[in-house]
Amino acid sequence: MKIAIAQLNPTIGDLAGNARQILEAAQQAILQGADLLLTPELSLCGYPPRDLLMQPAFVQAMADTLEQLAQNLPSDLAVLVGTVVPNPSAAQGGKPLFNSTALLLAGQVQQVFHKRLLPTYDVFDEDRYFEPGLDSNVIVLNGIRIGVTICEDLWNDENFWGKRNYAIDPIAELVAAGVDLIVNLSASPYSVGKQQLRESMLQRATQTYQQPILYVNQIGGNDDLIFDGNSIGFNRHGHKVCRGLAFAPDLVMAEFDSAMQDLVVNEAAIAPQPDSEDAEMWAALVLGVQDYVRKCGFSKVVLGLSGGIDSALVAAIAATAVGAENVLGVLMPSPYSSAHSIKDAQALAHNVGIKTELLPIGSLMQAYDQTLSPLFAGTDFGVAEENIQSRIRGSLLMAISNKFGHLLISTGNKSEMAVGYCTLYGDMNGGLAAIADVPKTRVYSICHWLNASLKEVNISGLPVSFIPRSSSAEIIPPNILIKAPSAELKPGQVDQDSLPSYEVLDDILEQLILEHRAPADIVASGHDRGVVEKVIRLVSMAEFKRKQAPPGLKVTDRAFGTGWRVPIAKKWQPRFEPVPQTHQPRRNVVEIDAFRSPVS
Numbered sequence: 001m002k003i004a005i006a007q008l009n010p011t012i013g014d015l016a017g018n019a020r021q022i023l024e025a026a027q028q029a030i031l032q033g034a035d036l037l038l039t040p041e042l043s044l045c046g047y048p049p050r051d052l053l054m055q056p057a058f059v060q061a062m063a064d065t066l067e068q069l070a071q072n073l074p075s076d077l078a079v080l081v082g083t084v085v086p087n088p089s090a091a092q093g094g095k096p097l098f099n100s101t102a103l104l105l106a107g108q109v110q111q112v113f114h115k116r117l118l119p120t121y122d123v124f125d126e127d128r129y130f131e132p133g134l135d136s137n138v139i140v141l142n143g144i145r146i147g148v149t150i151c152e153d154l155w156n157d158e159n160f161w162g163k164r165n166y167a168i169d170p171i172a173e174l175v176a177a178g179v180d181l182i183v184n185l186s187a188s189p190y191s192v193g194k195q196q197l198r199e200s201m202l203q204r205a206t207q208t209y210q211q212p213i214l215y216v217n218q219i220g221g222n223d224d225l226i227f228d229g230n231s232i233g234f235n236r237h238g239h240k241v242c243r244g245l246a247f248a249p250d251l252v253m254a255e256f257d258s259a260m261q262d263l264v265v266n267e268a269a270i271a272p273q274p275d276s277e278d279a280e281m282w283a284a285l286v287l288g289v290q291d292y293v294r295k296c297g298f299s300k301v302v303l304g305l306s307g308g309i310d311s312a313l314v315a316a317i318a319a320t321a322v323g324a325e326n327v328l329g330v331l332m333p334s335p336y337s338s339a340h341s342i343k344d345a346q347a348l349a350h351n352v353g354i355k356t357e358l359l360p361i362g363s364l365m366q367a368y369d370q371t372l373s374p375l376f377a378g379t380d381f382g383v384a385e386e387n388i389q390s391r392i393r394g395s396l397l398m399a400i401s402n403k404f405g406h407l408l409i410s411t412g413n414k415s416e417m418a419v420g421y422c423t424l425y426g427d428m429n430g431g432l433a434a435i436a437d438v439p440k441t442r443v444y445s446i447c448h449w450l451n452a453s454l455k456e457v458n459i460s461g462l463p464v465s466f467i468p469r470s471s472s473a474e475i476i477p478p479n480i481l482i483k484a485p486s487a488e489l490k491p492g493q494v495d496q497d498s499l500p501s502y503e504v505l506d507d508i509l510e511q512l513i514l515e516h517r518a519p520a521d522i523v524a525s526g527h528d529r530g531v532v533e534k535v536i537r538l539v540s541m542a543e544f545k546r547k548q549a550p551p552g553l554k555v556t557d558r559a560f561g562t563g564w565r566v567p568i569a570k571k572w573q574p575r576f577e578p579v580p581q582t583h584q585p586r587r588n589v590v591e592i593d594a595f596r597s598p599v600s
Contacts, residue, residue, distance in 0.1 A: 001142045003183075004029035004037045005252040007229040007244045009220030011295050012046035013058070015065040019044060019072075022081060026073050028251050036078045036141055040187050040218035041115075041151045042099065043082040044069070047187030047218055048225070053097060053129045059084055070104040078141055079104045080148065082185055085112055087131045095131040101148055101185050103139055113137035115150035116170045122563035123189060123225060123554070126152075136173045144181060144256060147174030151186040154215070160204045175209045181256055181263070182211055187218040190228040190284050191557045192277050195246070199232060207238040212263040214254055219247060221291030224551045224561040226284045230273075235263040242269040247283040278449035281442070281555050282317075285434060288553035290321035292432050293407055302406040304397055304427070305329035305349060305356065307341030311411040312348045312480050313443055314434045316450060318409060324353035328406060331358045332393045334365060336491055340479060347477040357400075361392045368392070390426030398429055407431045410550055415440040415502055417549065417560055418509050419535060420542025421495070428549055436552025437559040439509065440485070440502040447476045500531050508535045512574070514558045519576045529576075540573040 006025035010018040022039055029037045041047055045062055052058050066083050073079055081102050090096045099115040114133025118126040137148040153170040174182055188198070198215070206213050212235045219229035231244035233254050241263045244250040250271070255264040274280040293301060301318050305311050311329075318327045329349050333342055342358075349356045368388050376384075401408040410430030414437050416422045435443060451474040485495040485502070499505055508527055511517040512535070519536060523529045546560045547568060554561050 001036065001144055001256045001258070002032070002034045003214060003254045003256060004032065004034035005214060005216045005231045005233075005242070005244060005250075005254065006037060006039050006043075007217065007219050007231050007248075007250040007252070008040055008043055009227075009249055009291070010040075010043055010046035010218065012049055012222055013052055015045060015061055018046060019065050019069045022069060022079065023072055025251055026077055026079055030074045030077055032251075032253055034077060034253065036080070036146075038080050038183055038185060038214065038216040039082060040216055041082045041101075041185045042084065042187060043185075043218070045082075045084065046222060047082075047227075048123075048222065049084075050125075053084060059086065059097065066102060066104075066109060070102075070109050071107050073104055073107075075106050077105070078139075080183070080185060082150070082187075085114075090131070095127070095129060097130050098133060099126060099130045099150060100133075101137070101150055103148075111139060113148045113150075115153060116168065117152040117156055117166050119152045119155075122558075123561070124152075124563075136170065136177050138174070138177060138179060142258075144258060145177075145179045147171075147177070147179035147182040149174070149182060149184045151184065151188060154184045154186070154205070154213075155201070157201065157205050157208070159208055160201050171205060171209065171211075175211050179211070180261055182213045184213065184215045186215060187227060189225040189554065192281055192284075192555055195228065195230045195273065195280075198230070199240075202232065202234050203238045203240075206234040206236055210236045212236045212241075212256070214242075214263070217244075219249060219287075221288040221553070222295070223292070224554050224559070226288045226553060226555065228280075228284060233263055235265065236261075239265055240270055241265045243271050243273075245271045246274055246280065247287045276449060278442075278446045279453070281438065282446055282450065284555050285317050285438070285553055286321045288555075289317055289409070289432065289434050292551075292553075293322050296407065296431070298405070298407040300326045300328070300404070300406045301409050302328045302330060302397060302400050302404075303409045303411055304393055305331050305345040306411075307331075307338075307344035307348075307480065308485060309443055309447060309476070309480050310413050310435065310440075311345070312476050313438075313447055313450075314409055314411045315348060315354060316352050316475055317434055319352040319354050325355075327352075327354040328400070329354050329356045330397060330400065331356060332361050332396060333358075334360075334389050335362050336389075340483070344477050344480050344483075348480065351475050351477065359396055361389065361396070364392045365389060387423045387426060390423035392426075394423070394426040394429035401431070409434050410436075412436060412549075413438050413440050413443050414556075414560070415499075415505055415509065417546060417552070418513065418542065419499065419505070419538035420545050421499060422545065424545055424548060428545065430550045433550045433552035436549065437555045437561070439506040441506045444481065447481060450475050451481075500535070504531065505535065508532055509539075512536065512539065514556065519574050523576075533576075536574055540570075543568045543570075 008021050083102050085098050085100045087094050101113045102109050103111040116133045120127040139146050156166045156169050158164045214233040216231045218227040229244050230246050233241040242252050242254045244252045331345050397408050408430040410433045412422045413435050422428050511522045522532050
């Protein structure tokens with residue numbers, strides 16, 4: 001039996017467009033001799049639909065579209081489509097809907113299967129809408145018994161995680177039911193290094209149960225979430241049989257040999273992976289910006305160009321995502337801006353091929369000073385006056401966005417967002433925060449990778465469309481990479497006047513935010529206690545800013561977005577009291593954290 005795996009990029013709520021993608025994939029699959037087509041979780045409506053699910057008309061429209069799709073599909077191709085169906089027992093206390101997969105064949109909906117494990121952690125909130133399915137899901141095609149699972153159903157292997165996150169294990173139950181093959185329809189958001197985790201988990205499951213597994217994943221950006229594809233299959237011995245492209249649509253073919261009772265290894269169907277974390281994060285950010293712009297109905301973007309490394313990276317991402325001709329960079333120097341900052345910004349714009357406008361703000365600063373001078377009389381020049389510059393720039397960028405219909409992309413990084421080194425209604429203005437989940441040290445790393453990669457003939461598996469076009473030997477001007485970071489809001493200012501070095505800051509933030517380590521443990525890892533205390537205090541104080549920030553693309557396990565739910569008004573922050581298991585050495589990043597829920 002030949003099985004086609006369709007990596008699709010749905011737009012949430014575009015039922016007709018998503019159905020069209022499924023139909024087109026089915027037509028291609030038939031041409032390649034497929035008997036079964038797999039599509040991602042909730043492929044009909046896009047994942048995650050969130051509170052659209054509370055609209056009865058939306059749920060009904062999904063049912064109507066599913067029926068029509070069944071009639072339009074090739075009659076001899078079995079297709080598994082992700083959808084939502086009402087729960088008939090909701091009136092007795094259950095949730096109103098099921099997260100489901102429908103088997104479409106011969107013009108009809110033949111069977112419907114329900115997701116059994118509903119994630120409610122990080123960015124997931126499925127228990128808000130869905131009732132868990134109770135039964136194992138099995139279909140029989142061409143005499144082959146196929147177990148059907150949906151995303152999280154695959155993420156409860158006690159042997160892999162060292163504990164159970166749910167009372168049941170759907171994979172173990174399907175194996176006990178005697179299936180020949182397990183398929184998993186997924187919408188698994190990207191975070192750096194996630195594919196390595198997925199493949200390790202799937203390989204362990206196939207080896208443990210001697211059971212072949214095919215996994216299909218959604219691709220594309222939906223608001224703050226990015227989906228990376230990387231659909232994959234393993235045979236019963238844990239050998240890779242196929243893999244879809246990273247960060248791109250794909251149709252991958254796999255074959256189940258009934259005589260061997262196993263999937264056939266096809267080396268030609270195993271797509272290469274990005275060759276580094278910088279490469280995959282670059283591809284993710286480009287895809288996230290590209291889809292956010294497109295799916296929100298924009299065609300052009302605008303951003304402020306300061307001559308710094310953050311805006312340089314965002315400009316390169318934007319130019320690659322939507323085309324350099326559709327990006328406007330705005331230079332807004334103040335009397336405190338250095339000549340090299342203007343020169344560096346112009347060089348960057350030339351390298352990536354974007355248009356620029358120069359809007360000096362000195363006269364606007366004077367007007368603000370004159371207006372505020374009676375009220376500010378007798379006070380010292382300070383942060384309030386510094387931030388007026390940022391707010392002037394933010395207002396100018398919003399005016400351009402408003403006038404010409406450009407999407408404003410903000411350029412702040414995760415390190416700044418974490419400690420509040422950013423200005424509300426200033427540099428935080430925007431419709432999308434492209435690198436808000438990228439630490440400052442990673443910004444430098446990606447920029448160095450970008451410059452080096454442009455000199456290579458082959459970018460190790462990344463689609464060539466992700467690489468900016470430039471006649472320059474380096475996309476990021478060298479001076480941007482070596483000068484001290486500065487907001488340039490007062491004479492001689494550098495970021496390290498207010499913050500520890502970014503190497504120190506980012507390591508503290510990683511331990512605090514991603515690893516949930518106690519302050520005493522962070523100090524024990526080699527950091528000064530006073531610096532750790534300051535960082536913790538700044539992170540806590542900046543919560544009100546983060547709540548008002550534009551959506552930021554999620555590329556790490558813990559982002560300041562959908563999954564970050566920290567109160568603004570609070571009287572608690574991490575303290576230095578002894579806690580269990582303190583002063584333990586940090587684990588390697590590839591180790592499994594048994595105390596963290598798996599992020600499927």
